[in-house]
């Protein structure tokens with residue numbers, strides 16, 4: 001998929017602000033128009049689409065029916081569907097979540113889902129098992145794109161590793177020696193190590209006595225050299241991440257990157273041709289940044 005269609009993942013997030021920007025009402029009919037236009041513009045050309053479940057759930061059962069349609073039509077158009085649901089619970093409940101999204105008998109079954117390991121990576125075992133049984137994938141949150149994630153994810157364990165690194169290492173174990181790539185990925189935000197502004201960089205320097213470059217190096221010090229799974233990289237575009245950030249954030253694993261854009265690719269809409277040409281331009285940039 002990386003070679004055939006490129007690494008870019010098109011997020012399908014029927015955001016209230018985007019619906020308004022497209023001249024639509026923020027209701028189920030508006031979300032349907034938005035989501036199906038994004039499917040038409042993207043799913044036949046990109047390798048991966050990523051609907052965010054919350055933007056559909058907010059419309060209740062009608063939103064779930066719409067999500068089912070987005071999933072079915074995206075897969076029919078040849079894209080792999082990564083459903084962003086960030087599920088994570090005690091093992092017995094996790095088994096039910098896994099059944100909902102990874103069992104082909106479910107109308108919400110997709111190719112992969114995002115999962116949260118903060119009840120312990122071990123609590124996700126039923127999802128690993130069901131994914132293996134049905135040839136599906138998981139993306140485990142390791143270092144998220146939001147600034148608040150750092151406090152938990154970069155906390156140091158007694159063995160010196162960060163929490164994020166220990167998650168990366170545990171997921172790598174699940175992939176074992178899989179060739180060319182295991183089915184279990186991680187989520188690593190493109191914004192990691194970034195300062196919101198020059199002012200913030202100067203404030204950090206004067207407050208903590210360390211330069212922005214040092215902060216950035218510390219924040220991006222993930223060892224991905226043994227990681228043989230796909231890496232979902234949100235935080236692109238609207239949150240500030242650029243294709244040129246990918247080598248800095250991912251180092252040797254840059255060619256496993258799936259850079260994900262949601263708001264930025266919908267911005268030129270609602271015209272299908274405008275969305276498609278924006279996606280194609282970003283696809284070319286991401287391909288160049290991840291295949292050097």
Ligand SMILES: O=C(O)c1cc(=O)[nH]c(=O)n1[C@@H]1O[C@H](COP(=O)(O)O)[C@@H](O)[C@H]1O
Pocket residue numbers: 011013052084086114143144145146187188189234235236237238239260261262263264
């Ligand atoms: O798992 C995700 O996709 C995700 C993880 C993360 O660390 N940060 C993050 O922004 N996301 C999701 O990626 C999308 C980002 O949207 P944009 O900022 O509009 O590109 C949203 O659907 C988020 O929920």
